[in-house]
Each structure stands twice: as C-alpha cells, then as structure tokens.
Amino acid sequence: MSKIVILTGAGISAESGIETFRAEDGLWAQHRVEDVATPEGFARDPKLVVDFYNARRKQASEAVPNAAHKALAKLEKLYDGQVILVTQNVDDLHERGGSKNVMHMHGALNSALCPACDHRWPAPMVMATGNACPKCAEPAARPDIVWFGEMPYDMDEIFDHLAEADIFAAIGTSGNVYPAAGFVTEARRAGAQTVELNLERSVVGNQFAQHRTGPATRIVTEWVEELLGNAVPARPDFR
Numbered sequence: 001m002s003k004i005v006i007l008t009g010a011g012i013s014a015e016s017g018i019e020t021f022r023a024e025d026g027l028w029a030q031h032r033v034e035d036v037a038t039p040e041g042f043a044r045d046p047k048l049v050v051d052f053y054n055a056r057r058k059q060a061s062e063a064v065p066n067a068a069h070k071a072l073a074k075l076e077k078l079y080d081g082q083v084i085l086v087t088q089n090v091d092d093l094h095e096r097g098g099s100k101n102v103m104h105m106h107g108a109l110n111s112a113l114c115p116a117c118d119h120r121w122p123a124p125m126v127m128a129t130g131n132a133c134p135k136c137a138e139p140a141a142r143p144d145i146v147w148f149g150e151m152p153y154d155m156d157e158i159f160d161h162l163a164e165a166d167i168f169a170a171i172g173t174s175g176n177v178y179p180a181a182g183f184v185t186e187a188r189r190a191g192a193q194t195v196e197l198n199l200e201r202s203v204v205g206n207q208f209a210q211h212r213t214g215p216a217t218r219i220v221t222e223w224v225e226e227l228l229g230n231a232v233p234a235r236p237d238f239r
C-alpha cells in the first residue's frame, strides 16, 4: 500500500490569516523567541509566555480552515493508500478542516501540560500562570507547546513513517528548524518521491526532486486532485 507522508508548516495556515514566523511581519519579528518559546523564558516570566499563547489560541480559534487544509482532509479520506499528516503548527485548522489523524510534533494550543506529572488536558481559551494540574494539583500548568531546546513529539513514529514513505511532501515550511527540516533527507534515503509546495524555495529546497510554487490554497488543491486522479489535464499549449 502506497504511503504519503506530509509535513506542514505555518505557510498552510497563512491564508487563514495566521501569521507565519519568519516573514518580515512574522511572529519572530514581534517577539523574541528566547522570551516566549523557550523553557528559560517561561521560568523567567511565565505570564508573558502564557499571555503570548493565549493570544495565539484566540487568533487560531477565530481563523477558518482554508482550501489547503480541506484538500489534505479529502486526500486522507479518498486516497487509495496511507496518508500520514505531520504538522509543525500548533493551531487546529487541520482538524477543523476535516483531517482525522494529525501528529502535532510541536504541540498544540488546545492542550495544556503539567510539567510535574506530564498530564495533558484540553487547555482553556485563557490560561493563567499557576493553574493547577487537574491530576496532581501542582500549580504549574503550561501551554503544551514544544519550545526550542525541547524534544518534539512522536519522533520515533514519524521516522518510522519516513522510512516507508513512497511520497514525501513539505507544505508551507521554510526548512529553518530541525528535526522537521531533515525529514526530506530521511524520505530520500527511503527512496521516496519528494515534493515541496511553497510560495518560494525553502532553505532545504534543493533536497526536493519536485517543486510546486504558489499559494497553498491553489497548489495543494491541484496536487491533491492529481493524486486522486481527478486532475483536469493541463491545457496543452496550442502553438
């Protein structure tokens, strides 16, 4: 059975109005990573961090899944093979766009984590510092986000899938952050066809055999329709 492994990044949610990280006006132009996306930053100023994720959780809850999210959900439903969706994104637009199995390797805004007992529970829309863990009552709840310097989730399972991939696609990710940026290397080692779908070439763009350039809402939809065999053949150029 054919297996497609897909990695998505902030670019797939851009057309839903959620800013990316490294665009000129992106999140990392507005906030210092070390202040809001590291364990040290959380220890230094937990309120700053909790408020940062409260704002992102609210923004994500008001955003609407776009055609690219929906296309990947259609692929998962109709493809005659296995579709593995791994996202670096912490919003839930893939799920709200209809995807059933989503691996959030960088965590999720809708989840809270107890650093004392590792318990996870649905995060309230507005978290406060010192929220107690519902399981062990430790007043240290934190956003269930994988910060820089922490181990992303599901890595063993993800690498197992990459080792069996027939197709590996990276959608809307700049290739700046490992281990995700290294997935294409693992997929190539497994002999997978590799395709990058992005507005422009990413930092690891040269590792991909194929590139589809444009806004995700258009190029992901076209790519999925081709995979499902519904694509209207490109109009031959009449010379």
Ligand code: APR
Pocket (backbone or CB within 6 Å): 008, 009, 010, 011, 012, 014, 015, 020, 021, 022, 023, 026, 088, 089, 106, 171, 172, 173, 174, 175, 176, 177, 197, 198, 199, 200, 201, 202, 214, 215, 216, 217
């Ligand atoms: N369609 C397709 N691609 C797009 C679109 C769009 N409409 N808009 C932006 N992009 C592409 C950009 O060209 C860029 O390559 O999305 C990518 C966004 O890159 P980043 O902002 O670096 O986001 P991402 O790659 O997801 O970041 C990875 O870094 O800060 C950490 O944990 C954070 O998960 C994040 C990780």
